[in-house]
Every structure is written in C-alpha cells, then in structure tokens.
Amino acid sequence: KQHLVQDPVYHYTAHLMSHFHICSSDASMEKAVSCHMGGVQRLSCENGVISVVAALYGRADRETCSEGRPQQQLNNTECSQQGTVDVLRRRCDGKKVCELSVTDVESPDPCVDTYKYLETSYTCLPASHLVTCEHSFAHLHCDEGQAILVYGAHYGRHDQTTCSYRILASEVQNVYCSRPTSKVAESCDGKSSCTIRASNSVFGDPCVGTYKYLEVAYICQCKQPK
Template identity: 30%
Template sequence: MMGPRSLVWLLLVVFAPPGFSDNLALLSGTLRTFQRAACDDQVIILKCPDSTSISVQVAQYGKSADALAALCPDPANPHRNVVNNTCFWPNALQTVVEACQKKRQCKFQTSPKTFGGDPCPGTRKYVEIAFKCGPNEFRSRVACENEVLQLKCNPNTRLAVYSASFGRTEYESFACPQPQGV
C-alpha cells in the first residue's frame, strides 16, 4: 500500500565502452559476447575494457574434425586429412573460469598441461572461449516522492538503468521523511 510518501528505487549500471555481465541473468543476456580461439602452444588473451571484468560463458578444449583443419592446420603436414573424430576435455570451462573469471584480463598457454589432461593424445587441439565484459560496480539511488533524482556519468562512460520502481512495500527499511502530523 502506498503511503503519503513513496520511494523511487533505481539500480544503475555504469559501463565504460565498448564492453559491459555477470551478476544478473537479464543484464548478461544484453551484453556483447566476445570469442577467442587458439591452437596448442599458442597464448590466448582475454581482455575487457576499464571498469569491467571477464565473465566466462563457454570454454572448450579439444578438437572437432570440422574446425581443426581450418583453425589449427598441422605445420608439418598442412594437406593431411584430419581424422574424423571429436574429443573435448570435460574440465575446460572450470580451468578457464579459475584462471580468468572476474579479472580485467588474463592470458595462458594453450596446452594439455594448462588444462590438466589431453582429450585426444597425438593430435593438435585448440581452445575456444566465449566471454562477456561486465561492470565491476552496480550502484543504486533512492529518491523520495516529489524529489528530483539527477544521474550523471563520467566522461566516456554510459549509464544503463537496470530497474526502477515507484512505491514501497511493507518491508522497506528505507523511510522518506514524513509530513508533520502523519
């Protein structure tokens, strides 16, 4: 029930372009997904803009017959046919999350040693990673009824209003000043 004074709640997310992740599923669904891939013995780098951090969405390490020939040709025999089998290491996502999650940037060598095992010994493999860059900070602002709420951004940043509500519930802990006699 609305009282004589009501609250306006805003949950704000401040982004530094070009990226934005991870605390809220709805927000995560609106953020750009970045993809990186690297072959065995290559370094892979994940990097987010200032004021954002990595949120790993997908990671796989191994090989797919279709992708391997195009992504990681064998330098010793570039015209060799790739054996038509697929194999992926089951703990690749956990490995990448432990190395990169919530960091602004990370890099690591793509190899069986990095991932703790070799899903298909004797063949070249690759890692594929999909990640988002999410805000490091969520801010909220409250204004009481008939108050003006001014929102400002720093230069070269963007403001996204994640949610806003008007009113209050019987469980609200924040109280606006009440008019005299109420």
C-alpha cells in the same frame, strides 16, 4: 544454461541471477583461439569485465588451427577436454585482462595424435571493477532501487605494479598467488552498499610475504517486477 556450481562464488551468483536482472546489459561476444601447445591465451575487455561463455581444448572441426598439419591429425572432430570451461571461469571471470597458459588445460591428453587448440568464447559484462590494496577497505555501492551482485572476486597478486607504491620489491615478486573467493559475494550480494576489508584475516593468506590486493567485479541489479 551455464553450469557454475563447482565454485562457491559462481554458485552464489547463479542463485542471485534468478531474482535480479542487470539494469543495462550491452555485451558483445569475443573469441580467442590459441593454436600452439604451450602458448598463452589472452582474454581482455576494454570496457567491463570478462565472462567466459564456453571453452574448448581439443578439436571440433577440421579447419581451425589446421595450417601445415597432416590430415590424420585433423580427422577427430569430437575431441574435448573435460572441465576446460571451469578452469577458464575460475581464472578469468570478473577480470579485465586474463592470461592463461595452454599447458594448464592440456593434461591429460584428450585425444592422442590429434592436433589440438584452445578456443574460448567470452563476453565483456558492463560491471564495475574495484581494486583495493591490502589492509584497506573495499566500498561497493549501487544507486537507490538497485542491489549488488558480485560477479567475481580475487585476493592475492597477479602483477608487480598494482598496489606497489612504497612497497618493498620483494613483496611484489610473486605474481602467481591470486585466488578466487566467495566471501565478498556472501557479504555483499543483495545489498545496496557494502564495505569489506582486504586482509588475510578475511580471505586467508594465499602467499606469505607478498603484499596483496582484492579485485572485485560487481553489477548493480534491478529487482524484477513481481
């Protein structure tokens, strides 16, 4: 089982999953491996949104990222950084594209003198991906007999192009202020339709002076027969 209780939105999702199931779920497993410390790992879904299944920072075998490395740096195959999967889930779940610096998970060093790597396994869930600019309303909707299950929601900004039309350049410069929120799940999960405003009054202000947007990934669920 996946342990999702460290973040409110994931705890909410795990609870709802016990009562509903996805009406259609074609999800293929993807894997990303980053060998270079200080490098960037990129997860992406052409269709659907990211769902991190497992993540390892450390070493679990002698073959992965071993080229040009002395044997003594590969011998420890029971090395893993605690909490790596939680970091990946908070940063990437519910997004179509996610980039993460390996430095975000490499401290403290889980095994000195061992050459480590970041390996992430994820699926692309067939979810709807909704982007709503600040001060506008997000409308989530499912067909009759289905219910909304919010998989991930982030409020802030992580690029300079989304929701940038007629916005001052200075208001789209900060691309490191997007943060996860459980408020969309709390308001919309279990309903057939839901409207929520993308505003600081609802989500707080993660970056003053930056024009923000709300990203929501949600699934339409069918109630399980009793």
